[in-house]
Amino acid sequence: xxxxxxxxxxxxxxxxxxxxxxxxxxxxxxxxxxxxxxxxxxxxxxxxxxxxxxxxxxxxxxxxxxxxxxxxxxxxxxxxxxxxxxxxxxxxxxxxxxxxxxxxxxxxxxxxxxxxxxxxxxxxxxxxxxxxxxxxxxxxxxxxxxxxxxxxxxxxxxxxxxxxxxxxxxxxxxxxxxxxxxxxxxxxxxxxxxxxxxxxxxxxxxxxxxxxxxxxxxxxxxxxxxxxxxxxxxxxxxxxxxxxxxxxxxxxxxxxxxxxxxxxxxxxxxxxxxxxxxxxxxxxxxxxxxxxxxxxxxxxxxxxxxxxxxxxxxxxxxxxxxxxxxxxxxxxxxxxxxxxxxxxxxxxxxxxxxxxxxxxxxxxxxxxxx
Numbered sequence: 001x002x003x004x005x006x007x008x009x010x011x012x013x014x015x016x017x018x019x020x021x022x023x024x025x026x027x028x029x030x031x032x033x034x035x036x037x038x039x040x041x042x043x044x045x046x047x048x049x050x051x052x053x054x055x056x057x058x059x060x061x062x063x064x065x066x067x068x069x070x071x072x073x074x075x076x077x078x079x080x081x082x083x084x085x086x087x088x089x090x091x092x093x094x095x096x097x098x099x100x101x102x103x104x105x106x107x108x109x110x111x112x113x114x115x116x117x118x119x120x121x122x123x124x125x126x127x128x129x130x131x132x133x134x135x136x137x138x139x140x141x142x143x144x145x146x147x148x149x150x151x152x153x154x155x156x157x158x159x160x161x162x163x164x165x166x167x168x169x170x171x172x173x174x175x176x177x178x179x180x181x182x183x184x185x186x187x188x189x190x191x192x193x194x195x196x197x198x199x200x201x202x203x204x205x206x207x208x209x210x211x212x213x214x215x216x217x218x219x220x221x222x223x224x225x226x227x228x229x230x231x232x233x234x235x236x237x238x239x240x241x242x243x244x245x246x247x248x249x250x251x252x253x254x255x256x257x258x259x260x261x262x263x264x265x266x267x268x269x270x271x272x273x274x275x276x277x278x279x280x281x282x283x284x285x286x287x288x289x290x291x292x293x294x295x296x297x298x299x300x301x302x303x304x305x306x307x308x309x310x311x312x313x314x315x316x317x318x319x320x321x322x323x324x325x326x327x328x329x330x331x332x333x334x335x336x337x338x339x340x341x342x343x344x345x346x347x348x349x350x351x352x353x354x355x356x357x358x359x360x361x362x363x364x365x366x367x368x369x370x
Contacts, residue, residue, distance in 0.1 A: 001062040001075070001152035001185050002027050003048065008057035010043055010209075017043050019209040020057070025187065030179050032200035033189040036232075040209035041189040045155050048187065049078050061153055072101075074153075077146030081158040083138045085130040091117070091141050092126040098149045116144035119178060136167040140174065147182070154179070154186040160195065172198050193233055197221070205229050222274070223348050230272050230350060237273040237320040239292075243349060251315040255290040261349045270350040277346040278322035280309065282332060287343030295320075295342050297334055302326070309334070311342055 003025040010018040018040045025031045035041045046052040048059055050071035059067045066074045085094050092113050099109045117123045120140040130138050139159060146154060159175075160168040176199055179186050190196055196203050197217045204214045205228065213220065213229045224230040230238070239250055243264045247254040250271065257265075279288040295311040298319055306323040313320065320342070334340060 002060075003031075003153060003185060003187070004058075004060040005044075005048070006058040006060070008044065008047060008059065009055050010040075010047060010052065011055045017209050018047070021206075021209070021211050023204065023211060023214070025185060027185055028183045029201045030176070030186045030188065030199055032196040032203045033187060033206055034191070034193065034196045034203050034232075035189075035206035036191055039206045041206050042157050044206070045157050045187060045189050048153075049076050049155050050074050051078070075151050076153040076155055077149065077151035079139075079142050079146045079154070079156045079159045081161045083130070083135075083142045085138055085141060085145070087130055090127050090129060091122065091133070094130070094141055095144045095148050098145060102149060112148060116148060119147075119181075120144045120174070134167075135163050136171055139163065139171060143175065143178070147178075147184075152185065154184050156186065156188040158190055159188070161190075161192075168195070175199065205232060207232075222346070224272070224350070227270065227350060230270075230348075235275050235321055237275065237278070239271040239273065239316065239320070240352060241269050241271045241349075243267055243269050248347075248349065251293055251313075253291050253293055255292075255344070255347070258347065258349060264349055264351060268352040270352050272348040272350060273320065273344050274346070275308070275321045275323040277344055278320065279343040279345060280311065280322055280324060280332065280334070280340045281343065282334075282340060284341045287341055289343040289345035292342045292344050295340060297336050297338050297340060299336055300329065300334070311340065313342060 005021060005023040008018055008021045009016065021044065033041045033044065043052060047054055050066070050069060054067060058065060061074060061076070086097065089097070095113045095116055096109050099112060113126070114123070117126055120143060122137060122140060125133065125137065130141070133141065160171055163171065172195060188199060200217055202214055203217055203220055205212045205220065207228055213225055220229055221233050224233070230236045242249045243257055243261060244266060246257050248257050248269070248271065281287045284291055293313050293315055295313040298310040298312050301308040303323070307326050307329045309322045309324060309329070310319045311322060
């Protein structure tokens with residue numbers, strides 16, 4: 001079932017929490033709404049579910065306008081962060097609850113509950129109470145309960161936020177497999193970009209109640225269309241430059257202009273460079289990619305499979321960050337204070353408009369996602 005939001009608005013007093021937001025989600029799509037705390041993402045999800053009334057706009061599920069319908073008539077399943085299981089009921093009773101409310105026959109209820117227990121891998125846990133399950137198991141039961149009435153839309157509000165990293169990773173894989181197998185349309189809200197990248201067919205970036213940008217995960221990361229997205233997703237090195245003709249001038253160096261940026265010709269631009277696209281070498285000739293210039297290493301931080309290296313370009317005020325394999329760092333033999341040449345293999349251009357002025361011209365990393 002497709003989902004259509006048209007100019008949806010929600011206010012609390014004088015404050016607009018969701019501001020005229022419009023969005024279309026396709027049948028069978030897993031759409032992730034990504035934003036920081038207070039961005040309006042959970043409020044939007046609750047409006048789709050019918051748990052929070054709208055102050056303006058329209059919500060359609062498939063061909064039905066459900067804007068003013070109660071939750072039970074919308075055909076949606078909702079999974080909360082805190083599981084919201086009935087503590088006095090067994091796993092089977094929790095899953096069957098929505099079916100009982102709908103007066104589904106007992107035989108069919110039992111059959112459906114067993115189907116879902118098998119689906120979530122808890123077929124032997126049906127008679128246990130929630131208190132006898134781990135957090136990950138409880139969240140799987142919450143998912144099964146939401147799926148029991150066979151909804152056409154599944155809504156998930158930060159469903160893995162209370163779980164540790166290892167369990168979150170496992171449950172994300174389970175969720176994606178189940179969603180694909182059932183072909184159900186789903187919206188998941190999160191502030192975790194790794195979660196968004198792993199699960200989403202498309203991601204919508206929301207901030208202060210506005211939907212800023214929508215796209216496939218890789219496109220938003222590598223080729224964002226606005227500065228908030230560029231700095232919100234991962235670590236962003238932003239350099240002021242000038243696009244002129246077929247080249248981009250960065251200090252005393254020039255690089256070939258990326259395709260599709262002809263509309264920025266003659267303009268001051270921001271170059272977005274992701275740390276993994278930045279190469280370091282002891283000589284200019286040994287660089288992979290185009291030359292950015294010479295710099296001095298400020299710090300080297302061990303980060304497991306990678307080393308994070310902060311370099312201060314000699315003709316720039318701000319440092320940039322590179323990530324390289326530890327064996328390469330050892331091969332180079334570099335230490336803080338050493339001089340290196342800096343190159344880049346991939347970069348993206350953004351207009352240096354008013355939005356750019358609100359982003360510090362330095363290493364930009366979103367603290368909410370770290």
